Amino acid sequence: MTTYAADVEPGLLARFLRGRKWYGTEWYMTVTGGLIVAFIVVLTIPTFITPNLAPYDPEKQSGDPFMPPCPEHIFGTDQVGRDVFSRIIYGSQIVLQVALLSASLSFLVGVPMGLISGFVGGKLDRVLSLIMDSIYSFPGLILAIALAALLGAGVVNMSTAIAVVYIPTFFRLVRGQVLSIKEELYVEAARSLGAKGRTILWRYIFPNVIPSIVVVFSLNIADAIITEAGLAFIGLGVDPSKPDWGYDIYRGRSELVGGRWWLVTFPGLAIALVALGFSMFGEGLSEILNPRLTEA
């Protein structure tokens, strides 16, 4: 069977491969980002199962307070003598939980709303767009701070606060894509063949939106990680008793004056690394999937 590559709409894989040829750097970026993400995820999953993964118990004293980095405690110890390295390993739990949950929540609310709003159009679309644009125009972090302060601590509350901020991102992306895909010839063909609205939306439009959603999802996780850390840094942490990178920086901050740099430096590097991984993965993917969009 012979197919002419030029005649068919390139699939996901084909676009990947084509992207590789044209934009080698994007490919490296995606892989590097993906490797960082995979590394963190692979490291985090076992921490939920076993408490013995780190050299010391992250929640118990294991040395003198304020020990600088040394062979026994490679990242030093904190105010009450807990091992900073172990806390970083176990601190990924909260960050990843909140990031994944909040991105999934925004996805679950924003994508269906965007699909319906763009497809149905009319008054509903105008009202929804207005609401979403209002939220979108507002400084995200400040909205998240206000919401988190209202809802109180906890993984679910924190994730909800962050999710609300990013719903408009999904909504606007999906709605915009639906609006343009809706006008495509094959959608019109399906409609003239008598396909129901629901079928068109689900079978013909939704699959074409997926690639962009993947990109936004990945970038969204990176944003959520930074936002969670920011909330924890101003004292709106998930749970003060659990190790949490942002919250550990918040506590280590007052020790900076004494030159105890390790309490702040290492958790911050961890946040930056994870956020960087998801950002690079998302960015690279975005340029592979829509080279025209980013290359102007």
Next chain:
Amino acid sequence: MSSLRAYIITRILLTIPMVLILLILVFILLRVMPGDPIKAAMRPGVPQEYLDQIRHAQGLDRPLVFNTRGSWATVQKPVVILYDEHDPTSPPVMLALEGDRLPITDRYTEGGEDWLRVSIDEGVPVWIEKEKLSWLRRVEFHFEPVEDAGQPPVEGDWEQVKLLKGGVEGWAPTANFDVHVNIFDSQFFNYLWGLIAHFDLGTSITLRGRPVAADLALKLPATIELSIAGMLVATVVGVFTGAYAAQKRRSAVDYGLRIYSIVAYAVPIFWLGLIFQLIFGIWLGWLPVSNRIDTTLRPDTIAEVFHLQERLTGPNADKILAVSDFFSNFYIFSTIITGQWKSLGNALLHLILPAMTLGLYLSGIFTRLTRANMLDVLQQDFIMAARARGIPERVVVYKHALMNAFIPILTMFGMQFALMLAGAVLTETTFNWPGMGLFLVERITERDFPAIQGTVVFIALFVATVSLIVDIIYARIDPRVRY
């Protein structure tokens, strides 16, 4: 009508529903939150009388959207006894006299009964039951006895006093009152109307009823000063790296700058600030790491330096003084016009680290936006024409192309305003910079919800106004932008 004017009017009309939606969202959010916002802000064990009075002063005793139960009541009988509960056997609290016009704070209509709870506000002479009075004295209500009060109008132990701070509430059957219903005397419409009519952003609970607007007016200059400085750093770094990346498109430098823009965004801004503090403040000891200025060098206000207090007389003197005080809080501006050079130097030193932090955080996005815009411009015909005429590449890129890319770049900076404010909140927290962001964070730690609401509402209005202005400027410069 010119099309520019039509554009501006449409743009303003579009801003109104967007702001309104945000205001409604903020209102709903603060009402659906679990728990009592007033109790949350107070220490446990605060007497109920206090809580009631704060609730009354905050307007939280009104119904949410429509007030059908009545908003004030005029006493119809010569004397009405107000009780502690909606129950004639509960202890009496105070007396209301004929003609008193009292705000209604609650209404009880169940089982054929109809009771009103009314408040007698501070400053009004009121007969209070002795036992209640001694309780009020114990919980430190401030009042002064009324001299030559005469005899109480009914039997019992009554004493006439004037409350100095906060009022007292009591229940009486509705039949004793003439109830005035103002359907818009509700939390929602009071909030909207207060905002529109006299820019009322509510009052803080933990700062003893200080208006939020007054506090924000004090903090806003600090935030604006930081934002402008941060924007300056971001522009210088972002525009030049972006233009350079576009010039060396798809080279190692371009790729490196791409990575830089992602890293700048991925690094938490507060952590960057702390690392700067560590290096430049603590290890090297070059720069201050906290606050806007040394307390000893706090500059005199503009009014003090020019003796405006004595010079200005006339009807508008107070307003001019208030405006001059507002501008005095822009330390760099005010120290320059008043010539307090030592303070200026100190303020600039304090500004360096926060501005670098905010600026570097934003520069990643600016690099990317500039690069994209430059690539757009570099593909246009006039660039090719310029190259064809043999103009050096450097001149083509940095003069012809960059100048033309500048307008879209500037508007995009305007669009990043919201992001910058968010960054400013964290930068202010990191550097104890006494601006709006630090104020918001402080209010949050004290769980002062009315103040949080006021601050968030102000930020929403601020962002909407700035984006409106940016869009109008853009439309004025670029005639293609029209609806």
